[in-house]
Amino acid sequence: MGDKGDQTDSTGGNQPVKPGRLDIGTLDEKPRAHNRLNLLNTLQRCNSISDTNKKRKYMDTPPEDPYRKKESPEAFILTEAMKPVLKLATDVDVIIKDIPNTHLKIKEIAKKLKKSTSVFDRVSVKQWMENNKMEPVPKATYDVDIQTDIHIVTETTTRASNNRNELNTQTVPKTAAEISTQTDFDPDSQLPIFSLPKSCKYEDFERIKSLRWDINLFKNTRMVIGNPLEAEDNIPKVVLIEPKDKEMDLSIQRLFKEKYPDLNRATGDFETLEQITRIGDRTATTRKVFKVSHDGTLPEIWQKLERxxxxxxxxxxxxxxxxxxxxxxxxxxxxxxxxxxxTTAVDIYTTKPRMERPTFGMIVSKGNKTYKEVLEKVKGIVTNNEAAKAIRSVKSTKNGQLLLTVDKNEEALVNIKEALGKPEMGLRTLELGTGERYMTLHVRGMMLGTTKVDVIEALDEAADLSEIDRKVGDLRPMRNNTLTCTVNITTLKGEKLLTARSIKIGLVRCHMEKRVKVDRCPICWSYEHNRQQCRGVDRQKNCYKCVGDEHESKDCDKEEYCPLCEQAGHRIGTMKCPAFKSALNKAKKRKRV
Structure with a gap:
């Protein structure tokens, strides 16, 4: 080895080494520290001055050549675990199809299982599994001339740069900021975000609120079904005042006011009520309630909750x-x-979602016939019908009519209703809960001279309808000498019609639109709240036309009057009513959102 003076070539020559370079042999004396120490030690020993052949071999090896790969144990375990799950989902689906009258809950579980396992069949997931099948192995790249600066590059880095757009054809997001800049984001097909911006501002929240969040991001919040007033007294509670309920007369706000009457005296936008209770020598109990008013917008709510x-x-x-x-x-x-x-955790209380009935109901009657007589008639009609397998129960109502309960099977219900509704049978059927099974369409733009029969023929041809599938209302005049009508139709057939958005009736193509339901309080007729929240005037027995209380609407001969607009000339619930038009526009906006 040379001294600290002029360094010479390690091959034994007298040529001086260029400044900034080290003799190759010095690697044995001062090995470089690195997290891949064993790999570097191997390289350093092979670069020894006494082993010329091996040194030349390592020099001739291209830096891009990877070392021998090893199968990733994690990928192997995941692959082996996926196979039985996929097979189980397929087997369950086959078994349910083979066994009639399978329990509804079992069907729902099987449906969810099939939907969950379908993720494994996506091309992007399979490609990701293939890319991660082998364990990343480090490889060394180095300066062949001096071999002093050895830089470790893992195969993970190379693979990430090459395959960045393979998964779902987009860059795999690492942070919320990256995802928020992507276009055409589909939450159902994209990976969730796994991190949030530091010191998150409202602008950051706006960018990421519509994205899918990994469940582990929710560290400080949890949803709780119940009443926040049932929480322990020493836990501070926040009551949020709705813009249209400043007096706290509705819902949970009313319960807060009843328990803490002093909230009535708190008139500011942000008030704090603190009560300290001490009984004898016991520890004092402190109750704290924050009364927070807001205007219903997210920026305003953000500002108040920051406080x-x-x-x-x-x-x-x-x-x-x-x-x-x-x-x-x-x-x-x-x-x-x-x-x-x-460091504060937040419990967000909410109400329990309404449960959907798992069955359809139908009332069957026939003039003055008794329950037993109607039952015998029904048995004779449906006994040999294949749809009878869907019948769950048959019993009488309080007034002696026959109540038929059917599994939630659209096809079976239609078949049973068609069989019972034939004119020669003489039976009258009334389906319960038809709001979910039927929809209302508005057909507009028909030319003058079009008849109701023309509309029925066009509908039947377009969606293969039967008499039981649709009910067409009378044609009404519209602007520009055109006609319109309302059609009640089964949901399945109605959705099929709406895919075309128009229908050919006579010589013209007419526009179709689904009616948007506008909820109205049945007590005071307001569009601003429901029955449970109503504190208005009771108009349940009033005339719907003039709001009088001495007669019914069918017998009314007075001028129309709207109690919501407090104007004469129109009744409530028509397009002449500004209150109804405003509620309709709001309902349409909610539907679009």
Whole structure:
């Protein structure tokens, strides 16, 4: 080895080495520290001055050549675990199809299982599995001339750069900021985000609120079904005042006011009520309630909840409740962004979702016939019908009519109703809960001279309808000398018609539109709340035309009057009514969202 003076070539020559280079043999004396120490030691020993052949071999090896790959144990375990799950989903589906009258809950579980396992059959997932089948192995690249700066490049880095757009044809997102800049984002087909922006601002929340979040991102919030007032007294509670309920007369706000009457005296937009109770020598109990008013917009709610966060820094947990008009998922994301750097946990209370009935119901009657006589008639009609397998129960109602309960099978219900509804049978059928099974369409743009028969023939031809599938209303005049009509139709056939958006009736192509349901309080007729929240005038027995209370609408000969607009000349619920038009526009906006 040379001294610290002029260095010479390690091959024994007298040529001086260029400044900045080290003698190759010095690698044995001062091995470089690295996390891949064993690999480097091997390289250093092979680069020894005493082993010329091996040194030349390593020099001639291209840096891009990887070392021998090993199968990833994690990928192997995942692949082997997926196979029986996929087979199980297929077997369950086959068994359910072979066994008649399978329990509805079993069918629902099998449907969810099939939907979940279908993810494994996606091309993007299979491609990802193939790309990660082998374990990443490090490889060394180095300067052949001096071999002093050895840089380890893992195969993971190379694979990530080459296959970045293979999964779902988009860059695999790492942060919320990256995902938020992508276009045409589909939450059902994309990977969730796994991190949130640091010191999240409202602008950041706006970009990521519609994205899918990994469940592990929700560290400070949780959804709870129940009443926030049932939480422990020492947990601070936040009551959010709705813009149209400043007096706290509705829903959960009314319960807060009843339990804490002092909230009536708190008139500001952000008020804090604190009560301290001490009984004898016991520890004092402190109850704290934050009364927060807002205008219903997300920026305003963000600003108010930021203040709540600052006021509850030392509280381990607080409670609040859902907000009308804001989805629970969006509200939870908003609160999570606000409290992400806080040590305070937030319980968001909400109501239990309504359960959907698992059956269809149908009432069957025949003039003055008794229940037993109608039952014998029904048995004779449906006994040999294949759809009879879907019948779950047959019993009488309180007034002696026959109630037929059928599994939620659209085809079976239609077949049974068609069989019972034939004119020669003389039976009258009334289907219960038809709101979900039937829909209303508006057909507009028919030319003058079009008849109801023309509409029926066009509908039957377009969607293969029978008499039981549709009910066509009378034709009414519209602007520009055109006609319109309303059609009640089964949901399945109606959705089929709506895919075309128009239908040929006579010489013209007419526009079809699904009616948007506008909810109305049955007590006071308001569009702003439901029955449970009503505090208005009871108009249930009033005339729907003039709002009088001495007669029914069919016997009314007075001028039309709308109690919501307080104007004469139109009745409630028509397009002449500004209140109805406003409620209809809001309902259409909610539907589009």
């Amino acid at each position: 709540v966060r600052n006021e509850t820094i030392e509280c381990p947990r607080i409670t609040m409740h859902h907000i009308v008009g804001i989805e629970n998922d969006v509200l939870r994301k908003l609160i999570e962004c606000i409290f992400m750097e806080s």
